[in-house]
Amino acid sequence: MNMAIYSGIMSPYSIPSSNVDHSSNQPAEWELAVIDLFINAAQSAGLPKSLGQIYGLLFCRDDALAMDEIIQLLSISKGSASQGLRSLRQLGAVNSQYARGDRKERFVAEIRLRKLVAGFLKEQAEPHMEKGITRLEHLRELLSEEEDGDSKARGKRRETILSSWHRQMGRILPWVKMIVGKSDKLPK
Amino acid sequence: MNMAIYSGIMSPYSIPSSNVDHSSNQPAEWELAVIDLFINAAQSAGLPKSLGQIYGLLFCRDDALAMDEIIQLLSISKGSASQGLRSLRQLGAVNSQYARGDRKERFVAEIRLRKLVAGFLKEQAEPHMEKGITRLEHLRELLSEEEDGDSKARGKRRETILSSWHRQMGRILPWVKMIVGKSDKLPK
DNA sequence: CATGTTGTTCAAGTTTTTTTGAACAAAATG
DNA sequence: CATTTTGTTCAAAAAAACTTGAACAACATG
Structure with missing residues (x-):
C-alpha cells in the first residue's frame, strides 16, 4: 500500500x-x-x-x-x-x-451507454431467452405425452402463444441496442 | 373456507x-x-x-x-x-x-403481449424515469452550490452525461411498445 | 341487524440475497 | 525463498424480500 x-x-x-x-x-x-x-x-x-x-x-x-x-x-x-x-x-x-x-x-x-446496455442485455436478457427456448421444448414434450383431450388442446394453444411471445421478445433486443447505439457521442 | x-x-x-x-x-x-x-x-x-x-x-x-x-x-x-x-x-x-x-x-x-409490456413499462420503467428527473435536478442544485474548481467542473461533465443517458433511455420506451405492438395477433 | 362470505392489511415468521472478514492463493520484491 | 502486497473465496452474519395467517373491514343475505 x-x-x-x-x-x-x-x-x-x-x-x-x-x-x-x-x-x-x-x-x-x-x-x-x-x-x-x-x-x-x-x-x-x-x-x-x-x-x-x-x-x-x-x-x-x-x-x-x-x-x-x-x-x-x-x-x-x-x-x-x-x-x-x-x-x-x-x-x-x-x-x-x-x-x-x-x-x-x-x-x-465504462461511460458509453451503448456498451453498458449491450453488456446488460448480453449478461441478463440473453441468458433468459436461452433458458426460454429450453423451457418451451420441455413444454412441448410434456404436451406430446399428454393424452388427447381438452387439456391437451388447451396446452397446445398456450404453447403457441408462448412461442410467439418468445419470438417477439427476441426481436426487441437488437432494436434496443441499435437505438441506444445511435448518437452515442453526446449531442452537444 | x-x-x-x-x-x-x-x-x-x-x-x-x-x-x-x-x-x-x-x-x-x-x-x-x-x-x-x-x-x-x-x-x-x-x-x-x-x-x-x-x-x-x-x-x-x-x-x-x-x-x-x-x-x-x-x-x-x-x-x-x-x-x-x-x-x-x-x-x-x-x-x-x-x-x-x-x-x-x-x-x-391478460394475454396480449402488447398490454403486458405496456403495463410493465408503465409501472416499472416510467416511475424510474420520473425519479431520474428529480435526481438530476438535485444533482444540479448541489453542483451550483459547489465552489468553483476541478471538482465542480468534473461534476458538470458528469451531469451532462447523465442527462444524455436519461434522454436516450426515454427514447427507447416508445419504441419497445411499438415493436411489441406490431403483430400482436399471432402471426401464422 | 345478526350472520356468513369475500377480500384486505400488517406484524411476525421464513426464505433468499447480500455483505463481511478471515483464511487462502498468487505474484512481485529483495 | 521468506516476506510483503494484492486479490479471491467462502462460511457465517446481516439485511432485504417474501409469505403467512389472524384480525379486521366491507358487504350481501336472510
Whole structure:
C-alpha cells in the first residue's frame, strides 16, 4: 500500500499540504448524490446495491481507482469490492488498467451507454431467452405425452402463444441496442 | 373456507354434481411447467415469485378463477393471493370479472403481449424515469452550490452525461411498445 | 341487524440475497 | 525463498424480500 505516505514518523492523519492525495479524497457531496443515483438504478435493474455504489464512484472520477481506494472511499468490505468489481467487469461496465511499475489493478467506469446496455442485455436478457427456448421444448414434450383431450388442446394453444411471445421478445433486443447505439457521442 | 363444497349439510352453495368442477382441478403437468416458466420470468423481471405463479395459473386456464380457487390450486396463503392479484391488476396483467349473481371476483390473465409490456413499462420503467428527473435536478442544485474548481467542473461533465443517458433511455420506451405492438395477433 | 362470505392489511415468521472478514492463493520484491 | 502486497473465496452474519395467517373491514343475505 502507500506505505510511504502513511507510515513512519509522520502522524497518520497528516496530509502533505503540497501534494493533494486525490485517491483518498472523500467523495464530494455531488459525488455522493451520483453514487446514490446509481445505487437506485442498480436495484431497479435487479443488481446488488454494491455494484451501483462502486460503479457510481468510478463514474465520478477521472482517474482510475485501485481496489483499496474503493474500499476506503465507500467503506465497504474487501469481499464486496472484489466481487462487485468482478460483476462489473463481466457486465462490461468497468475496465481495468495496469499502470506500469504498479502492482495494483486500477479501475475505470465504462461511460458509453451503448456498451453498458449491450453488456446488460448480453449478461441478463440473453441468458433468459436461452433458458426460454429450453423451457418451451420441455413444454412441448410434456404436451406430446399428454393424452388427447381438452387439456391437451388447451396446452397446445398456450404453447403457441408462448412461442410467439418468445419470438417477439427476441426481436426487441437488437432494436434496443441499435437505438441506444445511435448518437452515442453526446449531442452537444 | 369452502364449507359449502366439502360439508354435506349446507345445500345452498353446493354445486350440482353434473357440473364438472373445473376450477379445483389440480394443475396438469404441462400447466405446472407453464407456471414454473412464469415463476422464472417474474423473478428475472424483478417481480416476486408469487406473481409469476398466479399469472401462470391464470394464463393456462380458459375460465376465470376466483381467489379461493387460486389459493387452493397453488397452495399459497390468502395474503399472498390478495397482494399478488392486486399487483397483477396494477400491472395490467390480470383483469377481473364479476359474474352476475356471484359475489366472488374472478380473474383472467391478460394475454396480449402488447398490454403486458405496456403495463410493465408503465409501472416499472416510467416511475424510474420520473425519479431520474428529480435526481438530476438535485444533482444540479448541489453542483451550483459547489465552489468553483476541478471538482465542480468534473461534476458538470458528469451531469451532462447523465442527462444524455436519461434522454436516450426515454427514447427507447416508445419504441419497445411499438415493436411489441406490431403483430400482436399471432402471426401464422 | 345478526350472520356468513369475500377480500384486505400488517406484524411476525421464513426464505433468499447480500455483505463481511478471515483464511487462502498468487505474484512481485529483495 | 521468506516476506510483503494484492486479490479471491467462502462460511457465517446481516439485511432485504417474501409469505403467512389472524384480525379486521366491507358487504350481501336472510
